[in-house]
Each structure stands twice: as C-alpha cells, then as structure tokens.
Amino acid sequence: MQALQDRSGVKRYLVTLRVNGDDRTAVVKANTTLTNLLRDEFDLTGTKKGCELGDCGSCTVLLDGKPVDSCMVLAVEADGREVTTIEGVAANGRLDALQESFVNHGAVQCGYCTPGMILSAKALLTRNPCPTEPEIREAIGGNLCRCTGYVHIVEAVKAVAEGRVSPEDEPGVEWMKG
Ligand code: FES
Ligand code: FES
Numbered sequence: 001m002q003a004l005q006d007r008s009g010v011k012r013y014l015v016t017l018r019v020n021g022d023d024r025t026a027v028v029k030a031n032t033t034l035t036n037l038l039r040d041e042f043d044l045t046g047t048k049k050g051c052e053l054g055d056c057g058s059c060t061v062l063l064d065g066k067p068v069d070s071c072m073v074l075a076v077e078a079d080g081r082e083v084t085t086i087e088g089v090a091a092n093g094r095l096d097a098l099q100e101s102f103v104n105h106g107a108v109q110c111g112y113c114t115p116g117m118i119l120s121a122k123a124l125l126t127r128n129p130c131p132t133e134p135e136i137r138e139a140i141g142g143n144l145c146r147c148t149g150y151v152h153i154v155e156a157v158k159a160v161a162e163g164r165v166s167p168e169d170e171p172g173v174e175w176m177k178g
Pocket of ligand 1: 048049050051052053054055056057058059060069070071072
C-alpha cells in the first residue's frame with residue numbers, strides 16, 4: 001500500500017480493493033473506516049451507518065466472504081481484499097433469493113437493518129446451507145432490528161434454506177406482504 005502526503009503534511013494511503021467484483025482504488029486517511037470508504041468514496045450507500053461502535057450491525061458487509069461490521073474495519077485494513085456490499089447481492093437485474101424471501105415474508109419494515117441482515121444471512125447460507133433456527137438466530141445475532149421483532153426475518157432465511165422462497169409454498173407459516 002502506497003503512503004502519500006498531502007500539502008499540509010497529513011499522511012494518506014492509496015488502497016486497492018475488489019468491491020462487488022470490481023477493482024476500486026481510493027486515497028484515504030489512516031482513520032477512514034471501511035463504512036466511510038464505501039459510502040463516501042464509492043457511493044455504495046446501501047451499507048448503513050448506525051452506532052458506528054460495532055454494536056448494531058447495520059454496516060455489515062462481507063470481507064473475504066465473512067460478515068464484518070465495516071465501521072470497525074479501517075479502509076487500510078481492507079487493502080487487497082474482497083468486499084461484498086448489498087449492492088453486489090442482486091445479479092443480472094434479479095434479486096437474490098434472500099432478498100426476494102425478505103420481501104415475500106414482510107421481513108422489511110423501515111429497511112435500515114436489512115442490508116446487514118441479508119449479508120449476515122448470506123454468509124450463513126454459504127457456509128451452512130441447511131441451518132437450524134437457533135443457527136439462523138445466532139448468525140443474525142449481531143444485527144439489530146428495531147421494527148420487525150425478528151420472526152419474519154428468521155422465517156425468510158429459513159424459507160431460502162428450505163427452498164421455499166415463495167410464500168405460497170409455506171403452509172402453516174404466517175407472513176405479511178412487504
Ligand atoms: S454502525 Fe457499525 S455496528 Fe453499528
Ligand atoms: S426493519 Fe427497521 S430496523 Fe429492521
């Protein structure tokens with residue numbers, strides 16, 4: 001990573017990372033967080049800022065496939081690594097199965113927690129395609145939701161794990177249209 005100095009003598013760093021499949025570079029300060037790099041430099045505002053203390057999970061992204069609170073990762077630490085944000089989840093104009101399931105199950109209310117929830121759930125299903133309900137709850141345990149009470153979120157993740165993205169395929173499960 002190349003270190004530079006601006007006119008006032010402040011050190012900055014040239015970082016290169018792969019974001020949603022594209023190589024991106026930026027010049028950042030030593031204390032720039034990955035959240036701010038994504039939002040302010042790359043305009044990827046789907047990554048939300050909440051507590052900025054590592055407590056709420058609204059800033060969750062995947063770093064080399066693992067969910068992290070991007071407010072707790074420095075941009076310089078992400079140099080040379082692979083980042084997936086919520087903008088990189090849909091492909092070819094189609095929602096990912098998890099996104100579709102969240103919509104179908106009414107698992108989105110204000111939506112502020114949703115990008116982080118989806119990315120935590122995505123990481124879970126990648127490493128464990130058939131999680132139990134406690135495993136789902138544990139995987140999203142760092143993602144706080146003030147609106148939904150979590151029931152529909154857990155159902156939405158469970159439905160994808162069981163291949164039931166469409167709510168019509170869910171006898172006995174209560175859901176609301178998003
Ligand atoms: S904003 Fe990062 S954990 Fe809350
Ligand atoms: S839907 Fe509002 S915080 Fe989760």
